[in-house]
Structures are given as structure tokens and as C-alpha cells.
Amino acid sequence: MDLTTFLIQCLNAFQYGLLLFLVASGLTLIFGIMGVINLAHGSFYMIGAYLAYALAPVVASAIGGGFFATLLVGVVLSVVFGYLLEWAFYSYLYERDHLQQVLMTYGLILVFEELRSLLVGDNVYSVEIPQVLAGSIPLSEVMTYPTYRLFVSAICLVLVGAMFWVFARTRLGMMIRAGASNREMVQSLGIDISFLYRVVFAAGFALAAFAGMVAAPVSTVYPGMGGEVLIICFVVVVIGGIGSIQGALVAALLIGFVDTFGKVLVPGAAGVMVYLAMALILLWKPDGLFKAG
Amino acid sequence: MNRLNPYKLAALAASLLLAAAPAYSAEKLKVGMMLPFTGTYAKLGATIKNGFKLYVQQQGGSLGGREIEYVEVDSEANPAKAVDNVNKLILQHNVDVLLGSVHSGVALAMAKRAKESGKLLIVPNAGADGVTGPLCAPNIFRTSFSNWQTGYAIGKAMAEDGHKRAVAVTWKYGSGEEQLKGFKEAFEKGGGKVIEELFVPFPNVEFQAVLTQVAAAKPDAVYSFFAGAGAVKFVKDYAAAGLKGSFPLYGTGFLTDGTLEAQGADAQGVKTALHYADQLGTPTDNAFRAAYSKAYGDQPDVYAVQGYDAAQLLKVGLTATGGDPKKSAEFAAAVRKATFDSPRGPFTISKSHNPIQDMYLREVKGDVNKVVRVVVKALEDPGRGCSMK
Numbered sequence: 001m002d003l004t005t006f007l008i009q010c011l012n013a014f015q016y017g018l019l020l021f022l023v024a025s026g027l028t029l030i031f032g033i034m035g036v037i038n039l040a041h042g043s044f045y046m047i048g049a050y051l052a053y054a055l056a057p058v059v060a061s062a063i064g065g066g067f068f069a070t071l072l073v074g075v076v077l078s079v080v081f082g083y084l085l086e087w088a089f090y091s092y093l094y095e096r097d098h099l100q101q102v103l104m105t106y107g108l109i110l111v112f113e114e115l116r117s118l119l120v121g122d123n124v125y126s127v128e129i130p131q132v133l134a135g136s137i138p139l140s141e142v143m144t145y146p147t148y149r150l151f152v153s154a155i156c157l158v159l160v161g162a163m164f165w166v167f168a169r170t171r172l173g174m175m176i177r178a179g180a181s182n183r184e185m186v187q188s189l190g191i192d193i194s195f196l197y198r199v200v201f202a203a204g205f206a207l208a209a210f211a212g213m214v215a216a217p218v219s220t221v222y223p224g225m226g227g228e229v230l231i232i233c234f235v236v237v238v239i240g241g242i243g244s245i246q247g248a249l250v251a252a253l254l255i256g257f258v259d260t261f262g263k264v265l266v267p268g269a270a271g272v273m274v275y276l277a278m279a280l281i282l283l284w285k286p287d288g289l290f291k292a293g
Numbered sequence: 294m295n296r297l298n299p300y301k302l303a304a305l306a307a308s309l310l311l312a313a314a315p316a317y318s319a320e321k322l323k324v325g326m327m328l329p330f331t332g333t334y335a336k337l338g339a340t341i342k343n344g345f346k347l348y349v350q351q352q353g354g355s356l357g358g359r360e361i362e363y364v365e366v367d368s369e370a371n372p373a374k375a376v377d378n379v380n381k382l383i384l385q386h387n388v389d390v391l392l393g394s395v396h397s398g399v400a401l402a403m404a405k406r407a408k409e410s411g412k413l414l415i416v417p418n419a420g421a422d423g424v425t426g427p428l429c430a431p432n433i434f435r436t437s438f439s440n441w442q443t444g445y446a447i448g449k450a451m452a453e454d455g456h457k458r459a460v461a462v463t464w465k466y467g468s469g470e471e472q473l474k475g476f477k478e479a480f481e482k483g484g485g486k487v488i489e490e491l492f493v494p495f496p497n498v499e500f501q502a503v504l505t506q507v508a509a510a511k512p513d514a515v516y517s518f519f520a521g522a523g524a525v526k527f528v529k530d531y532a533a534a535g536l537k538g539s540f541p542l543y544g545t546g547f548l549t550d551g552t553l554e555a556q557g558a559d560a561q562g563v564k565t566a567l568h569y570a571d572q573l574g575t576p577t578d579n580a581f582r583a584a585y586s587k588a589y590g591d592q593p594d595v596y597a598v599q600g601y602d603a604a605q606l607l608k609v610g611l612t613a614t615g616g617d618p619k620k621s622a623e624f625a626a627a628v629r630k631a632t633f634d635s636p637r638g639p640f641t642i643s644k645s646h647n648p649i650q651d652m653y654l655r656e657v658k659g660d661v662n663k664v665v666r667v668v669v670k671a672l673e674d675p676g677r678g679c680s681m682k
Contacts, residue, residue, distance in 0.1 A: 005509040012501040113331070122335040124522045126529065126555040136533060143508040144535030149501075219498065220529070220555060222522030224333040228496060260502040263493065271465060271494030 017256025018156035024236040026207035032243040039105040042230030043112040048212025067130035082205025127216040241288030322359035325388030329370040344600025357611025372398030397421035425647035427678035436602040439674040443545040444475025446566035446652035452483025456514040465492040520547035532559035569595040571661035581636040645676030
């Protein structure tokens, strides 16, 4: 491998890692901070991707269209949907044990998949890359890099910054962190914890759906797409340390590098490299890299 | 009393037969369809079912004198549930014929159970070489293809197109590896050399790393195996990485089948090999396509053809055995002798019970896989490991 190829592979790894963080960030909120084992997280991602596909013609006929307008409408819809979902289902789960959480969220996966099948069908669809970002940048004499992928990386970086800022610097972030460590105490201090959690859940849902929408043009939209990201999301959150945002970021980047260089260096065993890395890290640090609290 | 003359005797015999026929056919033949009706492969399961039922309808609802009735089990394309599902069909529903499946892992499990129980099995898609290899049996048939066949055909085509150095990119699982084997066999026989083999874990669809490796290797052409959503993404990523202009992309037919709408302009010019193509234009294909779209309001695909031919095969066998699928030896003998008038073109069944069929090289033009040429006439799978010779 020459230097150019190595550098391009590093860019691939970095870019994939950021994309993983984007997808896993919602799970960090819901599983890591609120403590609900949410198997339906992959479905939230899938819903986002299908929103990007299905909303585009609707938005186009209503307000003239455009990828970014679709994105905005999609985020607003998913915040509302996430809020309702928490009110209807997830709010009953906080006090329950993990088995019941797993059962209900698994049930939701089946429901969402069937709804998807009924409403949109079982075909594979692609979502157009917005015109302004459709180009690509030459990297070597034969290889080019799609601009849209760089744009996705930029979005991820902005999101990383925003999440850190909210959690470390704002009052809302402080309340969420306090609620995560002691729910009753926060409640007795006069903070409406149920409402707060509803908001956090809606944000987690919206993050996953947003990730699905942003990833749709590069990943295509297909049945079962949620199941595939779910596992890798859990790997990221567990390696990073439950409840830690910087942990999730470091873990996502690490997985990006392990996966990319696994495919390059040991093509025959690329599939197990990620899980091997997870096993080794958990042997070394059973609580993950950055255990919160 | 008058002596019975031969004519009266014949009439009497005929009336007896006529009286007996309904009594026998009153017992319906149960076809157990074990296909994916949900999940990633749901559309494939549905078109196979449609194709099969279309042929049965065209025959007036019965094959070989037996009225057909269906029992459906969702295979979920899940090999872990395959044994339970096939047992459900055999023990609980007591079906006469097994039809399935799409996923190779599921089909292998079905073939194992069929071999043990002696139940007739027709495989309408899954290409696992083993089904008509080590697992072959007088009561197991396939109407689709073997992985080896599709790989072999595209390998021959690539060598014929004058390519010498190729990179192979494939999902790392059974089908991908079997097709790669067939590809290498033909490509190297034709004087080519596979300079690098790249694997992507199934069903991972992150291709940037392997595309970078392709660019670094600078081959004459690229061979690939992906299907469904993975195929859509691979073809799009290949174009986005700027490789399409430099290294022509080849693959087994699954790379561009049922995916062209989503792949759009990025698929133009991609060459693939398969036993079927769009716009073959033969009378049988035209009639089939017209009947299918009239019945279901949708264009048929290769999976519908395979389902349709599964029903044809069942008819030939049942006609020869008087409607009894348990007479394996007679059933197999009739099927081996028959030539099937399939929408893909005529085919026969090999000694290991896999189709001996023409393989087409197709090129994506507009929204169809157009035939470039027949790469191999009557390609027969070697049936390695099969004891029926």
C-alpha cells in the first residue's frame, strides 16, 4: 500500500466512523443516558431513511422541494412522532426491568417493518443527492471522492460539537445528566422529569431519523436496513462506555478504522475484526472506554 | 345376454375410468410453499409464488390430474428457522410437494430434510451448489441456476472481452464464494488472472475501503457479486468513486436484476451474466410476460420465470406418475427426459437435477438488461459431489 492509498483509506475510516457516530448518537441518548434498552433504534433510523424517500415528492409539490427542505420537514415530523411514541409506549418502561424493555422494543421493530412494507413496499429505492453536492473531488489519478460524503462528515462534526455543548454547558444538559444519575432527587427539586425525558427521547428519535435521512442518498433505502445498523450502534455505545458522548465518538472512530483496515489487511476475516476489537476492549475495560459517573 | 363387443367394453372401461378419475383427483395435491414473504427478500418470494400460480392457472388449476392447493409458510429467509419451518410443512400440514427457497442457507436445510424424508422438493431460486451437489437426490430438483453456473459464465465473457487482469469484489458468504470459484475457473481458463480478491462481510454495505483498493490495483476489469440493496449501493458507489470510466464493471446477474430503477444512470454499461434477460423477444417469453402482467399488473422478473418453470417441472413429473409425487424414480426419469419450454429459452435437467441452460451476457441499456450474446450454450453444472450419474 503506497502513501496515497493509505491516506485515502484513513479518510474512508474517519468518514465511516463519523457516520457511525451520527447513527449511534440517538442510541447514546436513549440507551446510554435514559437507560432504556431500545432495540427499535434501528427502526428509527429506517423510518428516517424512508421519510427522506417518501417526503421528497410531497415536499416538492407543497413548497417547491429541495433536499434541505425535506430534511427540515422530516426532522420536525420525527420530533413530534418521537414525543408521541414516548408518551404512548416508552414512558411505561423506565421502571420496568430489561427483559420487558427488550420485549416491547422488539415488538415495535416488527410493527414498524410491517408498516413500512404496507405503506412503501419491499423495493429498494435510492434518494437523489442534492444538486449542489452531487460533484466529486479527485483524490488520485483514478479515484474521486463524492462531495456528499464530505458534507455528511461535516454535519457529523457539527452535531458532535452541538451535543457536547448542550450536555456540558447548558442548564438542560445539566438537568438531563442529573436525571440520569438520580431521577427522584431531580423530581423533588421541582423539575418535571417526565416532560424532560419526553423531550430527550424525542431528540434521540429525531437524531436517529436525521441520521437515516442524511445517510439515505449514500446508503440507499431498503427493507431490513434498520437491523443492520442496530448491532453496530450497540457495539459503539458499549465500547464507548454507557452514557458517555465522547466515549461514543471515540468508539465510532475506532470502529471506523478497525472495519476499514480490517477489509484491507485481512480481507478473509474482515467480518469478525469489529467484534474482536470489542471483545478485547471489554476485557481490558469492562465498563467501556469512558464510563460516565 | 348379448356378448360384450369390444366397443362396448372400451366404452365401459372409459366410463369406469371417468368415474374413477374425479374420485382420485378429489384428493388435492398440497404444495407447501416455503418462501420469504417478509423481510429483504419478500418481493422475490412474492414473484416466485405468482409465477408458479400463473402456470397452474393456465393449466386450469390442476397438474397431472391433481387439483393444486397451497400451504404457505414464511421462510423469513432465516436459515435458523428453516428446519422448524420445513418440519411444519411435512409433519403438520402433510404436504405432497415442497417448494422453496430463495435463501441458500434455507434451501440447504430444506434439501437435507427432503433427502431424509423422500418428499419431492423443487428449488425455485437458491443457487447453493450443494443442493445439486453432495445433497442431490432423486426427489430434489432445481429450476433456477447453480452459483457455479453464473460465475462461470461471466468469467468466460470477461476473458472473451480481452481482459487479462481482474480484481474480484464479493460479499463473504456461501453464494459469493461459490460464484467467485466459478468465475475464477472460467476466467483463468480463458487466459486471465485474478490479481486481487476483496471481501466485504455480508450484509455490510460500506464499500469505500475496497473501492480504494480497486483503484490502487489498476485492473483491466472488475468482477463483483452483490444482490438487492447491496448491489444498488455498490454500483452507485463504484460510479461515485470515479472508477466506472476507468475499469469496466462486470458481475453475476444479481448485480443489476430488479435494481435498475434505483441504480439509475450509474448502472449504464454494466455487464452481467444470467440465464435470463429483459426483452428476449422469443414467442414463449412474450406470451409469458403478457400473461404475467395481465394477471398481476406488474412486469415479471427472473424469479417469476423460475417459479413458473417449477410448476412446469411438477406437471411433467405428475403426468408421468399419474399424479403421485411419491414415485420418485418415475418422476425423475420423466423430468430428465423432458425439454422445458421456458421464457428463458428451452432447457433440460442434468443428472444432478440442475438446469442445463444457455447463459446470456447482458448489458444495462436504459432500464433493461439487454442481451449482448449467448456466452455459453447449454451450460451444465458439473454437479461436484453428487452421486447420481
